[in-house]
Amino acid sequence: DVVMTQSPLSLPVTLGQPASISCRSSQSLVYSDGNTYLHWFQQRPGQSPRRLIYKVSNRDSGVPDRFSGSGSGTDFTLKISRVEAEDVAVYYCMQGSQWPLTFGQGTRLEIK
Amino acid sequence: VQLLESGGGLVQPGGSLRLSCAASGFSFSNYAMGWVRQAPGKGLEWVSDISGSGANTYYADSVKGRFTISRDNSKNTLYLQMNSLRVEDTAIYYCTREVASTAYGHFECWGQGTLVTVSA
Numbered sequence: 001d002v003v004m005t006q007s008p009l010s011l012p013v014t015l016g017q018p019a020s021i022s023c024r025s026s027q028s029l030v031y032s033d034g035n036t037y038l039h040w041f042q043q044r045p046g047q048s049p050r051r052l053i054y055k056v057s058n059r060d061s062g063v064p065d066r067f068s069g070s071g072s073g074t075d076f077t078l079k080i081s082r083v084e085a086e087d088v089a090v091y092y093c094m095q096g097s098q099w100p101l102t103f104g105q106g107t108r109l110e111i112k
Numbered sequence: 113v114q115l116l117e118s119g120g121g122l123v124q125p126g127g128s129l130r131l132s133c134a135a136s137g138f139s140f141s142n143y144a145m146g147w148v149r150q151a152p153g154k155g156l157e158w159v160s161d162i163s164g165s166g167a168n169t170y171y172a173d174s175v176k177g178r179f180t181i182s183r184d185n186s187k188n189t190l191y192l193q194m195n196s197l198r199v200e201d202t203a204i205y206y207c208t209r210e211v212a213s214t215a216y217g218h219f220e221c222w223g224q225g226t227l228v229t230v231s232a
Contacts, residue, residue: 041156048206048222049148049156060220092156096217100172101158106204 002027002095007102011040012112019080021107023093024061028073037096040078041067044089052091053078085111113137113223115207120226127197133190133191133207133223137158141165141185147192148219149203159205160192164213175201197230204228 003026006038013019029036040053051060056076057103066081080087093104115172133145146161157170160181161170180193190207207223210216 020210039218041219043156048224049219050222051218051220054218054220090155094156094217094219099170101161101217103158106155 001031002098002102003098004093004095004102004104006091008075009105009107011062011107011109013080013083013109014112015085016082019083019087019109021078021091021093021109023071023076023078023104025074025076027096027098030073036072038069038071038076039094039096041092041094041103042087042089043092044086049092056059080109083109083111113209115209115221115223117205117207117223117226120205120228122229122231123127123197125197125230126230128193128195129197129228131192131205131207131226132193133192135188135190135207135209138209140188142184142213144213144216145183145190146208146210146216146219147181147190148206148208148222149201150206150225151200151203154203157203158217161210161216162190168214170216194228197228201231202221202228202230 005024034052041049043049057069068079090106092106114136116134128163162181178196182191184215204225206225208219209221211218
């Protein structure tokens with residue numbers, strides 16, 4: 001199975017400051033069709049998860065442009081350019097390139 | 113797009129439960145669907161996926177042989193039949209929509225979830 005490792009697991013951030021979450025996979029996530037199926041999800045307290053970023057760097061509809069994704073192969077990053085109060089949530093990376101589908105452990109972002 | 117799960121509840125170890133997910137707002141048969149679960153206070157775990165036609169199914173090792181995913185495209189409904197339930201199956205179960213009939217692991221849309229508690 002592909003193991004997804006996120007860091008840090010807890011991320012205290014001051015409002016208006018940037019934040020960065022790392023996600024590393026145990027194997028390359030480049031699929032045979034050339035795409036990299038690495039996605040990011042946000043789960044606010046008490047809510048269902050919501051997809052933020054798909055295929056490494058594509059923002060979903062309605063996602064603020066302060067969120068960005070980057071990376072390749074086995075090393076990926078989610079960045080928030082300026083953290084707002086509504087960004088308090090747990091963030092998960094997930095790979096869809098190989099069965100079984102696997103998630104990272106989650107990173108809890110809190111306001112300092 | 114709306115996904116509405118139901119069927120959760122309290123069940124004893126070894127028991128069975130069937131979850132349903134009523135879908136609306138899109139052409140149901142054109143999309144693969146999946147189930148993802150979250151144990152209390154824990155992270156997300158993929159459970160199962162099914163193609164748009166229902167012909168292809170996929171399972172996590174932790175549920176293979178005990179859970180069965182299915183769909184009724186005439187009723188726009190996704191199901192998860194859960195047998196031989198264990199305490200470790202306790203979780204919120206989310207219904208998810210994929211991005212195409214045979215595309216998996218995208219989880220573009222999510223339902224609100226239904227809680228399954230397995231306890232004596």
